[in-house]
Amino acid sequence: MPQTMEGMKSADITGVAPEEIEIRPLEIGEDGTAFRVLNEEWISRYFVLEAKDRETLGDPEGTILRKGGRMYQAWADGEVVGCVALIPMGNGVYELSKMAVSPTLHGKGIGRRLLLHTITEARALGAASLFLGSNSKLKNAVHLYEAVGFEHVPPQSLPDMHYERADVFMSMQL
Structure with missing residues (x-):
């Protein structure tokens, strides 16, 4: 049975401002439970977990x-x-994948900060471009990607992502 958000620490963080957020890399050997739990939560809320x-x-x-x-x-x-x-x-191409924000903090700018940080880090890695697959049900996410410079592209122009739910395909040249 997948772990839910209830299984994570339940501090009252609903009043957190985006500038109070610290973004850190997850390194090899560190606990990736939160990554799994945050993603399982949103995927299960809107879709079904797929094999990928x-x-x-x-x-x-x-x-x-x-x-x-x-x-x-x-x-x-x-x-x-x-x-x-x-x-x-x-070839310098990276998939931006598995972006999630705790449901109690949606709309507070945390996703934007995380996304902008990741784009900056991708540039520092020498990435030439980023791409992603999303879904038209996720209007706020699609709008955020558009707002930071991702452009809609045909799916055949991107590497195969293996997600049945993906019906929005975007890329960004860096």
């Missing part, structure tokens, strides 16, 4: 970090409240 989700969330160290990818977590009051991953696809 279970693979990535079950072993983020092996499927992301040990393949040269990066994971970032947003922290508030000692708790992980958001996360995102950069997955290398070769």
Whole structure:
């Protein structure tokens, strides 16, 4: 049975301002439970966990970090409240994947801070471009990606993401 948000620390962080958020990388050997829990929560709320989700969330160290990818977590009051991953696809192309913010903190600018941080980190890595797959049900997420410079592209122009739920495809040249 998947762990839920209730299984995580339950500090009252609903009043946290975006500037109070600290963004840190998740390193090899560190606990990736919050990454899994935050992502399982939103995916299960809107869709169903797919095989690719279970693979990535079950072993983020092996499927992301040990393949040269990066994971970032947003922290508030000692708790992980958001996360995102950069997955290398070769030739300077990275998938922006598994972005999630605690449901109690939606609309507070944390996702934007996390996304802008990740784009900056991708540039520092020498990434040439980023791409992502999302879903039209996630209007706020799609709007955020558009607002920071992602552009809609045809799915065949991107590497295969293996997600049935993806019906919005975007990329950004860095």
